[in-house]
Amino acid sequence: MDIVSALFVEGIDMRQVPGPSTRFDLTGVMFSIAAPTPPPVTLSPHLIVFIRCRADEPGQGTMEVRFLDAEGNEVARNAQPVNVMPGKFGRQLVKGDMKYDDYGTIEAHVRLVGGPTVVVPLSLLPA
Numbered sequence: 860m861d862i863v864s865a866l867f868v869e870g871i872d873m874r875q876v877p878g879p880s881t882r883f884d885l886t887g888v889m890f891s892i893a894a895p896t897p898p899p900v901t902l903s904p905h906l907i908v909f910i911r912c913r914a915d916e917p918g919q920g921t922m923e924v925r926f927l928d929a930e931g932n933e934v935a936r937n938a939q940p941v942n943v944m945p946g947k948f949g950r951q952l953v954k955g956d957m958k959y960d961d962y963g964t965i966e967a968h969v970r971l972v973g974g975p976t977v978v979v980p981l982s983l984l985p986a
Contacts, residue, residue, distance in 0.1 A: 860920055860943060863909040865969045865979045871907055871950075883909075883950065891982040899960045904981060906953040906967055914946035921972045924953050929963050941971065959983045 869887025
């Protein structure tokens with residue numbers, strides 16, 4: 860299986876279109892966010908991960924997300940099973956509590972166990 864993309868989003872909707880085919884409508888894709896209060900602050904943004912499973916793969920695995928601050932310290936972690944039908948695409952929703960001690964960037968390091976890592980940054984900005 861492969862990670863096709865990973866993004867922080869405010870919302871996701873799924874709809875059927877002729878074919879049959881599926882569409883995902885993403886809203887509020889973000890790489891930065893204004894702080895709701897001065898740091899320290901904990902945010903729980905939605906991270907959506909799209910995964911492809913080839914037809915000859917079993918479709919089962921484990922996804923790990925490590926949230927790292929600018930110094931490389933782990934501020935949150937999430938691990939969950941992944942099941943995608945062979946020959947199809949799937950999505951996983953990850954919600955990690957990310958504690959920002961100051962303004963700056965936390966990176967989500969997303970990987971399927973045994974595969975490469977996809978890095979998605981989210982910067983906390985002054986309001």
